[in-house]
Amino acid sequence: xxxxxxxxxxxxxxxxxxxxxxxxxxxxxxxxxxxxxxxxxxxxxxxxxxxxxxxxxxxxxxxxxxxxxxxxxxxxxxxxxxxxxxxxxxxxxxxxxxxxxxxxxxxxxxxxxxxxxxxxxxxxxxxxxxxxxxxxxxxxxxxxxxxxxxxxxxxxxxxxxxxxxxxxxxxxxxxxxxxxxxxxxxxxxxxxxxxxxxxxxxxxxxxxxxxxxxxxxxxxxxxxxxxxxxxxxxxxxxxxxxxxxxxxxxxxxxxxxxxxxxxxxxxxxxxxxxxxxxxxxxxxxxxxxxxxxxxxxxxxxxxxxxxxxxxxxxxxxxxxxxxxxxxxxxxxxxxxxxxxxxxxxxxxxxxxxxxxxxxxxxxxxxxxxxxxxxxxxxxxxxxxxxxxxxxxxxxxxxxxxxxxxxxxxxxxxxxxxxxxxxxxxxxxxxxxxx
Amino acid sequence: xxxxxxxxxxxxxxxxxxxxxxxxxxxxxxxxxxxxxxxxxxxxxxxxxxxxxxxxxxxxxxxxxxxxxxxxxxxxxxxxxxxxxxxxxxxxxxxxxxxxxxxxxxxxxxxxxxxxxxxxxxxxxxxxxxxxxxxxxxxxxxxxxxxxxxxxxxxxxxxxxxxxxxxxxxxxxxxxxxxxxxxxxxxxxxxxxxxxxxxxxxxxxxxxxxxxxxxxxxxxxxxxxxxxxxxxxxxxxxxxxxxxxxxxxxxxxxxxxxxxxxxxxxxxxxxxxxxxxxxxxxxxxxxxxxxxxxxxxxxxxxxxxxxxxxxxxxxxxxxxxxxxxxxxxxxxxxxxxxxxxxxxxxxxxxxxxxxxxxxxxxxxxxxxxxxxxxxxxxxxxxxxxxxxxxxxxxxxxxxxxxxxxxxxxxxxxxxxxxxxxxxxxxxxxxxxxxxxxxxxxxxx
Numbered sequence: 002x003x004x005x006x007x008x009x010x011x012x013x014x015x016x017x018x019x020x021x022x023x024x025x026x027x028x029x030x031x032x033x034x035x036x037x038x039x040x041x042x043x044x045x046x047x048x049x050x051x052x053x054x055x056x057x058x059x060x061x062x063x064x065x066x067x068x069x070x071x072x073x074x075x076x077x078x079x080x081x082x083x084x085x086x087x088x089x090x091x092x093x094x095x096x097x098x099x100x101x102x103x104x105x106x107x108x109x110x111x112x113x114x115x116x117x118x119x120x121x122x123x124x125x126x127x128x129x130x131x132x133x134x135x136x137x138x139x140x141x142x143x144x145x146x147x148x149x150x151x152x153x154x155x156x157x158x159x160x161x162x163x164x165x166x167x168x169x170x171x172x173x174x175x176x177x178x179x180x181x182x183x184x185x186x187x188x189x190x191x192x193x194x195x196x197x198x199x200x201x202x203x204x205x206x207x208x209x210x211x212x213x214x215x216x217x218x219x220x221x222x223x224x225x226x227x228x229x230x231x232x233x234x235x236x237x238x239x240x241x242x243x244x245x246x247x248x249x250x251x252x253x254x255x256x257x258x259x260x261x262x263x264x265x266x267x268x269x270x271x272x273x274x275x276x277x278x279x280x281x282x283x284x285x286x287x288x289x290x291x292x293x294x295x296x297x298x299x300x301x302x303x304x305x306x307x308x309x310x311x312x313x314x315x316x317x318x319x320x321x322x323x324x325x326x327x328x329x330x331x332x333x334x335x336x337x338x339x340x341x342x343x344x345x346x347x348x349x350x351x352x353x354x355x356x357x358x359x360x361x362x363x364x365x366x367x368x369x370x371x372x373x374x375x376x377x378x379x380x381x382x383x384x385x386x387x388x389x390x391x392x393x394x395x396x397x398x399x400x401x402x403x404x405x406x407x408x409x410x411x412x413x414x415x416x417x418x419x420x421x422x423x424x425x426x427x428x429x430x431x432x433x434x435x
Numbered sequence: 436x437x438x439x440x441x442x443x444x445x446x447x448x449x450x451x452x453x454x455x456x457x458x459x460x461x462x463x464x465x466x467x468x469x470x471x472x473x474x475x476x477x478x479x480x481x482x483x484x485x486x487x488x489x490x491x492x493x494x495x496x497x498x499x500x501x502x503x504x505x506x507x508x509x510x511x512x513x514x515x516x517x518x519x520x521x522x523x524x525x526x527x528x529x530x531x532x533x534x535x536x537x538x539x540x541x542x543x544x545x546x547x548x549x550x551x552x553x554x555x556x557x558x559x560x561x562x563x564x565x566x567x568x569x570x571x572x573x574x575x576x577x578x579x580x581x582x583x584x585x586x587x588x589x590x591x592x593x594x595x596x597x598x599x600x601x602x603x604x605x606x607x608x609x610x611x612x613x614x615x616x617x618x619x620x621x622x623x624x625x626x627x628x629x630x631x632x633x634x635x636x637x638x639x640x641x642x643x644x645x646x647x648x649x650x651x652x653x654x655x656x657x658x659x660x661x662x663x664x665x666x667x668x669x670x671x672x673x674x675x676x677x678x679x680x681x682x683x684x685x686x687x688x689x690x691x692x693x694x695x696x697x698x699x700x701x702x703x704x705x706x707x708x709x710x711x712x713x714x715x716x717x718x719x720x721x722x723x724x725x726x727x728x729x730x731x732x733x734x735x736x737x738x739x740x741x742x743x744x745x746x747x748x749x750x751x752x753x754x755x756x757x758x759x760x761x762x763x764x765x766x767x768x769x770x771x772x773x774x775x776x777x778x779x780x781x782x783x784x785x786x787x788x789x790x791x792x793x794x795x796x797x798x799x800x801x802x803x804x805x806x807x808x809x810x811x812x813x814x815x816x817x818x819x820x821x822x823x824x825x826x827x828x829x830x831x832x833x834x835x836x837x838x839x840x841x842x843x844x845x846x847x848x849x850x851x852x853x854x855x856x857x858x859x860x861x862x863x864x865x866x867x868x869x870x871x872x873x874x875x876x877x878x879x
Binding site (some may be wrong): 036 | 487544
């Protein structure tokens with residue numbers, strides 16, 4: 002299919018062409034109310050074609066089925082080039098590093114039966130907690146296969162596996178949840194994930210009100226990391242080379258300057274061993290690499306895909322990501338806010354008065370450009386003189402992501418998140434509104 | 436022996452075009468298509484779902500799905516077994532666009548979006564991004580009940596985001612217009628109102644101050660009322676949450692849960708609504724479902740599955756790839772006040788305008804969401820311009836505190852995510868006045 006598409010594109014007058022094929026097959030086993038009652042199996046495939054026609058870029062996508070999809074895909078891509086952006090070139094052929102732990106054949110072999118057994122393990126772990134209601138528990142496995150090829154000779158074809166599980170439980174009005182993901186079959190422990198969800202719901206029972214004011218707050222890893230953490234729509238967007246070039250980032254013009262507290266270090270690494278977004282190449286065929294973003298609080302680099310790098314006259318950092326139906330855009334691979342030296346318990350002990358917060362609700366309402374946010378603290382605990390006293394009924398936390406990180410302490414408890422953005426607990430100063 | 440079995444096969448194909456423009460340059464202009472087949476089999480409370488990009492796989496997948504559902508049902512204890520809810524079967528249905536997006540060239544779509552984008556460049560130090568999308572989705576649903584239904588849904592719309600800069604400060608403003616229908620939705624957009632006005636509002640926010648934090652009287656504009664009623668009530672009325680003991684509305688059918696001024700519906704039939712359709716994923720006919728009438732809870736949103744668990748009839752709210760209870764167009768019904776009266780009667784409070792999204796926890800009714808901008812209200816008059824105004828509260832308390840509901844309503848549109856699936860939804864509402872906790876962030 003790939004050769005045919007590249008050949009047909011050339012025949013249609015396109016001087017350059019690129020094919021991206023994405024396949025995913027996944028199985029999910031899910032339970033509601035403690036009863037395993039659902040399985041989902043899907044087999045998806047899609048292809049995207051980018052072309053250069055007369056110096057302009059065209060793009061189209063389709064599900065590659067039926068007899069004539071090759072011709073219509075090329076025709077649509079060529080026709081969209083008339084209205085397209087200036088063509089800035091496709092990546093050149095190069096050597097790719099081997100990514101360790103990307104594919105575990107045991108995940109492929111485990112089958113639906115395997116994930117059903119793991120879901121039952123979760124349910125039996127939850128039964129031990131008596132009154133905790135097992136609202137939802139599930140296990141999923143996905144096998145990915147993606148191929149990128151272009152007329153510069155780039156050809157990368159990679160497979161990856163992923164297994165994940167999650168539990169959401171309630172008791173009284175209290176909620177607990179936990180999810181985990183890994184590229185290795187043994188990389189998650191479904192029973193312990195279920196147990197953590199139950200323990201989280203129980204520890205948040207019988208909350209009490211607090212009076213609101215500015216105070217120290219420890220934000221646990223899930224507050225910052227993951228796709229629904231605070232960093233995704235704010236700091237991550239500000240690090241995008243495209244936003245920087247458009248001056249739509251608060252970090253424009255700040256390269257080489259101290260932007261955060263000296264104990265803040267962050268990097269992006271597409272080759273991170275075991276990383277859930279580790280691939281030998283990004284989705285346009287640029288060899289994956291590690292990019293230091295913040296070193297001892299100083300801004301070292303931004304993230305670029307090929308197009309934004311061309312606009313900014315620099316090189317891609319291998320951060321072009323997409324699904325088959327889109328052209329690449331700047332996205333981190335495995336973003337890591339590095340852990341500090343002190344354990345979270347030490348940060349709690351050092352706190353005179355404040356909150357420890359397990360997760361945040363409403364992070365997508367944070368202002369992605371200014372970094373201002375007002376979000377709700379969930380499963381939060383009141384701390385006085387270094388001791389956790391009781392869960393907190395409700396509190397809105399407001400502040401600014403950039404100023405908060407200019408004055409923060411990172412704890413030593415890094416946790417890898419399924420969403421590709423990982424962070425430790427951090428202690429910051431925020432306004433708590435009750 | 437299984438007591439209740441059911442299966443269906445859905446063939447889906449869609450064609451879509453989209454355009455993305457940033458700062459007056461085209462970033463992406465594309466047309467594409469996708470297709471596949473989705474198979475569902477049910478047995479006594481157990482579901483097996485299969486999907487494939489190859490339509491020819493349907494027969495094989497259906498056989499496997501039936502077998503899997505039967506096997507799964509063996510593990511379901513007696514009290515948890517159930518059938519599927521009663522429903523009114525839908526009929527063939529299609530959106531009737533005045534101007535089918537397929538008949539409009541990609542070139543014209545690009546030109547129009549470029550024009551909207553450039554109209555926002557009202558001064559230096561402003562970044563704009565404008566997008567367009569249309570999608571036509573065709574579905575053929577065949578069920579074991581003998582239904583064979585066809586549906587074609589056409590949705591179209593545009594959105595703009597403007598970022599204003601001054602010194603180190605950045606402020607943004609967003610606006611969108613989307614609906615069920617064709618090119619006429621975008622063609623009717625006035626660039627001055629849609630783009631230049633959005634840019635002006637972003638610029639004016641550069642001088643806005645943070646909202647006063649704490650419990651306060653709030654007047655919500657129709658757009659944020661749309662978000663409020665969707666997030667803070669609609670999700671709690673989704674009866675999969677009720678069946679899983681995960682909704683604050685469990686056990687409250689028929690009870691007063693809001694001020695008598697409050698009326699709420701979920702209307703799948705709203706002409707032009709972004710969440711409008713003819714029949715749902717179960718093949719159930721779209722209907723207007725009353726959720727709250729004069730402050731009393733009148734119903735939940737049910738699929739055949741969640742309704743089957745609770746002994747309630749389907750309300751035609753099964754959407755998404757396989758089987759989720761989802762809203763369609765959720766409406767806060769109008770009352771008899773006006774915005775002017777509400778402001779005049781308010782001694783101290785906050786007026787919140789536009790929505791930048793929100794979220795709620797169904798189990799306890801706690802919600803939070805954010806407005807695009809706001810104004811302080813002092814002694815019956817609007818005062819200082821406010822930025823990043825957020826609101827937090829408990830749904831039932833906030834609905835009980837509603838003491839004024841406006842006459843005029845306005846529609847809005849969005850996409851709603853649940854368990855990783857996104858569906859288009861609509862909302863409408865008037866201005867309302869209530870009490871909740873306001874949080875303003877503080878940029879240093």
